[in-house]
Amino acid sequence: MTPEADASTEPQIAESALLGGRVRLLQPTHGYRAGMDAALVAAVAAARPGDRVFEAGCGAGAVLMQVAARRPGTHLVGLERDAAAAELARRNAGLNGVEDRTLIVTGDVADGLGPLASPRFDWAVSNPPFFDDAAALRAPAPGKRGAWIADDGLKAWTDLLLAAAKDGGRIVLIHRADRLADLLALLGEKAGSFAILPIQPFADAPAKRVLVQAVRSGRAPLRLLPPLVLHDRSGAKHTPQAEAVLRGDAALEI
Template sequence: MTLPDAPPPEDSTVDESALLGGRVRLLQGRDGYRAGMDAALLAAAVAAKSGQRLIEAGCGAGAVLMQVAARRPGVALTGVERDPAAAELARRNAVLNDVKDRTSIVTGDVAAGPGPLAIPPFDWAISNPPFFDDPDALRAPSPGKRGAWMADDGLAAWTSFLLKSVKDGGRILMIHRADRLADILTLLGAKAGSFTILPIQPFADAPAKRVIVQAVRSGRAPLRLLPPLVLHDRSGAKHTPEAEAVLRGEAGLEF
């Protein structure tokens, strides 16, 4: 890997081993949102092939895109991010991880849709949207994290962006709260189908807190509900062996 020519911005740090067992290095804002397990799981669920094109809505500093790049050589990556500082970090991370030649980061607002970007439809459209859209019900823990926590234009703006970004037969992939599954299926179901749902459970005996939903634009196959991914057991280990393999990049999530 080659480092960017300029030093990191003063308000960022470099995590050299936090993602995919050290295969991905990431500049992140010191006080804002920092990539975690959701980003790793979303990237692990992408099965794009070399030569295909993928867009991420709300890419932040590029944590998902950089992990997809490491897992899927030859896939062309585009990220859309409304925060100029985060978008610039994503561009720097593409240089840091030697994928600048197949990565494009666009400063734009998901609420405006993909039309202003004037980009042809993609093979894949993915997102880890903000999990909340009611500022009266939940307040982000810090101003720097508000954009990652709160969807100002609601979940519908994010699903609409994904639907409009992908070609017929292309795949839409998102991770979200399990209690929003019905909303996700309704919103995506207007133009997509062939749903596959992967529940993410904190423990085998606990309800799912997250779901990864894959849909195919214009798809008509029956819905499939996969066996859950269980993140932890009661042995005291940080993760189950299956989850650890995914987080280290040794395995993917099969859809």
């Protein structure tokens, strides 16, 4: 590729700083860009050194790179169907110095784990698309469609996470609060010991998101945790708790 070609394509990708600058992330300037949801999933994944962490639909690697920064010594595997996003994830692993413990595989959630099936993982996480039906949205931009629309339905994502996690392994995902019953039913086929963290935009507003953690083959009672409130009415961008999570100064131990 010529220098001129490099110059013409480079403005399409920009570098963002996450976790207070501890993570550098290349991502598209237009289309889907990682944000709060990725940060929350990474904050929950309390992996220990030597643990294997799998992400379904890893995109440019925002969750995995934040897990890598928060949890040194973990081994990271991402599955992403968009080849350009998967390549960005590989570049981000190099940019953050964790390419030696990161594997990004180009593949579709609907096709299953393939060669990744063994050994299974200590953690299986995802920020899956929030909608199953394109008609439910007003014509998402092409660059955002893959992040918003689950072509194969939510079940394909939960099935993959269940297949990826070992017995006793933890499954973590974030989704719309109104899909909580579906998540519990789908994951409950092979997992239990649920912990549910409601995510509220304001303390006086209903939760719009839920973070769900399950344990494959777990049998402990379900726990409904106090909510994480993202904003207050003071005019600050985030509540102190949410800001601490975004900066990497706090985790979400659920």
